[in-house]
Amino acid sequence: MSIDETWLSTWFVNSYIRKCSELCPDNVSRLFNDVSTTVKLQKAVSAVVDWRLNTELEDKWSLFQKFEFLIPSRVSKLNDMTIRLCVWWITELSKVDTRLLIYFNALVYLQVASKMSTNGLSDELIDVLATISGLSISTARHINQHGSELSLIKATKLMKVVAIKSRGTVQLIEIELSKAYLHRALRSKDSDSDSIYCLANVYLAVLYYTTGQYQTAIDHCTLVMRSQCSSRVVQGELLPRIANDIDSVLGLAVFYQYVRRAALNHQQTQHVVVFSTEMFAHYLHNRCLSITQTSSNVELRRLGKCIDNTHMSITDVLALKSVYHKFHYRPITVRNCRQETLNAAELNTSELVDLLQKSAVEHLTTYRQLQARDVGSVGTIVTTDFEALYAYKRGDYQRCLQLSTQNVEKLLNATQVASMLIQTMFVPMFDDDIVSLTALTLIVDPQCRDNSDNVVAIT
Numbered sequence: 001m002s003i004d005e006t007w008l009s010t011w012f013v014n015s016y017i018r019k020c021s022e023l024c025p026d027n028v029s030r031l032f033n034d035v036s037t038t039v040k041l042q043k044a045v046s047a048v049v050d051w052r053l054n055t056e057l058e059d060k061w062s063l064f065q066k067f068e069f070l071i072p073s074r075v076s077k078l079n080d081m082t083i084r085l086c087v088w089w090i091t092e093l094s095k096v097d098t099r100l101l102i103y104f105n106a107l108v109y110l111q112v113a114s115k116m117s118t119n120g121l122s123d124e125l126i127d128v129l130a131t132i133s134g135l136s137i138s139t140a141r142h143i144n145q146h147g148s149e150l151s152l153i154k155a156t157k158l159m160k161v162v163a164i165k166s167r168g169t170v171q172l173i174e175i176e177l178s179k180a181y182l183h184r185a186l187r188s189k190d191s192d193s194d195s196i197y198c199l200a201n202v203y204l205a206v207l208y209y210t211t212g213q214y215q216t217a218i219d220h221c222t223l224v225m226r227s228q229c230s231s232r233v234v235q236g237e238l239l240p241r242i243a244n245d246i247d248s249v250l251g252l253a254v255f256y257q258y259v260r261r262a263a264l265n266h267q268q269t270q271h272v273v274v275f276s277t278e279m280f281a282h283y284l285h286n287r288c289l290s291i292t293q294t295s296s297n298v299e300l301r302r303l304g305k306c307i308d309n310t311h312m313s314i315t316d317v318l319a320l321k322s323v324y325h326k327f328h329y330r331p332i333t334v335r336n337c338r339q340e341t342l343n344a345a346e347l348n349t350s351e352l353v354d355l356l357q358k359s360a361v362e363h364l365t366t367y368r369q370l371q372a373r374d375v376g377s378v379g380t381i382v383t384t385d386f387e388a389l390y391a392y393k394r395g396d397y398q399r400c401l402q403l404s405t406q407n408v409e410k411l412l413n414a415t416q417v418a419s420m421l422i423q424t425m426f427v428p429m430f431d432d433d434i435v436s437l438t439a440l441t442l443i444v445d446p447q448c449r450d451n452s453d454n455v456v457a458i459t
Contacts, residue, residue: 017045024051060097061378061416064371067093067100068419075107076425081115082124086131099370106363108132110425113356117428121349126180129356130154133174135161148188148196155181155203159238169359172211175240176352179207183347198229198277203238205284210240211351214288221285224278233274242284357428361390371418379416382407389429 013035021029021044028051031044071089075081086108093100109132112125135158158178165171182200205220275283364386372381388403411417427435 013041017048021048024048057375057378061375063097064100064375065418067096068103071100071104072107072425075104075111080124081108081111081128083127083131086128090131099367099374102363102367102370105132106360106367107425109356109360109363110429113353113360114425114428116349116353116356121180121347121352123184126177126184129173129177130158133158133170133177135174148185148200151181151185151188152196152200155179155185155200156235156238159203159207159240163238163240169355169362173352173355173359175207175210176347176355179204180347180352182207195229195232198224198227198281199232199234202234202277202281202284205281206234206239206242209242209284209288214292218285218288218292221281221288224281225285229277232277234277234280235274242287357393358390361386361429368418379418380411380414381418382410385418386429392431393429 018032021032024047028044028047031040031047035041035044071093075089089104090101093104108128112129115122115125155178158174158181162171162174162178165174182204185196185200188196201220201223205217205224208214208217208220365383368381368383368385372383375381384403385407388400388407391397391400391403
């Protein structure tokens with residue numbers, strides 16, 4: 001009961017504000033030697049606030065520099081990046097500064113690309129990339145799902161996101177991840193289920209068609225057309241932009257449903273923007289053939305047999321009609337495409353490695369641009385250093401020279417500059433000379449080998 005506003009205010013000033021002032025320059029902290037009046041206290045507190053505001057940009061600069069050193073040194077120590085660790089990093093960095101998440105994502109892309117180059121794409125790395133993309137699925141919600149079913153769910157979730165995004169590096173990574181999940185579904189022991197097998201191959205055909213790999217798409221379609229597919233259907237909302245024909249078909253199907261419900265008073269509860277699995281495989285198969293300028297009367301006979309044994313939806317009819325009238329048929333030799341020769345459970349990861357490195361550079365460039373915008377008045381920041389490095393890696397030496405010349409001119413009279421660390425995940429981005437120079441420093445001072453914090457930094 002003896003505690004009043006005066007006592008509480010005095011306690012707060014002595015316990016917190018006075019201690020905060022000890023971090024300030026002497027001319028500010030000395031003001032707290034005499035705060036016997038409200039005016040003197042107000043003056044002292046205002047001095048602390050002003051000093052804090054004036055040093056805010058320097059603090060941000062220091063923050064970025066510390067975390068640019070901390071994050072790669074810690075991430076490079078990890079033998080295996082797990083989903084749990086990714087979630088932890090994302091959660092903790094978001095508490096500090098959301099811009100650091102961009103930097104962290106770039107490092108994870110480089111780390112995963114480095115791991116893939118030596119050990120291939122493991123299931124854990126696939127899940128890590130999905131987590132970084134913000135598209136991971138909690139396995140707890142699907143605890144009763146089989147391995148192939150869960151992989152199929154994850155793939156379709158990614159495909160749904162890809163379908164509504166504009167084409168870019170991140171979308172291409174998500175497409176490759178969708179392929180990886182579908183291949184994982186085919187590798188699962190329970191993948192012999194017709195519904196999983198057919199649907200995974202159809203979606204793989206769609207994704208390979210999207211990335212211009214038409215022969216591989218044809219191979220996956222052929223596997224479906226030679227199988228006895230169950231009642232699973234291809235969801236129209238999961239399809240990325242394939243052709244205007246499919247967009248028109250889906251639009252007409254929705255309109256057809258509206259007419260039946262509104263004009264004819266038919267209550268249709270079945271989802272109409274779907275395709276039967278085998279019919280869609282025929283459609284995509286022949287679209288690929290029309291692009292590669294090869295077709296066969298054999299395909300017409302296959303389609304006729306399939307029509308006899310399949311209940312066709314309105315979308316199937318419209319899709320097949322849109323593709324079959326566009327080219328003439330002539331007899332050719334159809335390549336034998338059995339599952340053994342296709343090796344459907346394998347994924348070529350070289351394309352994904354290249355995409356991860358490219359996306360990492362894009363993320364790092366965005367991070368540099370945000371740095372230059374927010375703390376560029378404290379130090380000199382070039383925004384194209386990683387872009388120049390990537391141009392050199394790709395052999396675009398003219399572009400590398402142009403960017404490097406601009407960066408050198410900007411940094412000549414700089415007092416504070418951002419550093420670029422040579423950590424394990426950055427090694428593939430540098431040339432052999434820089435990597436060798438880094439190794440020599442570790443040979444000269446062996447103690448540096450036990451502490452990754454001593455890794456060389458270059459400007």
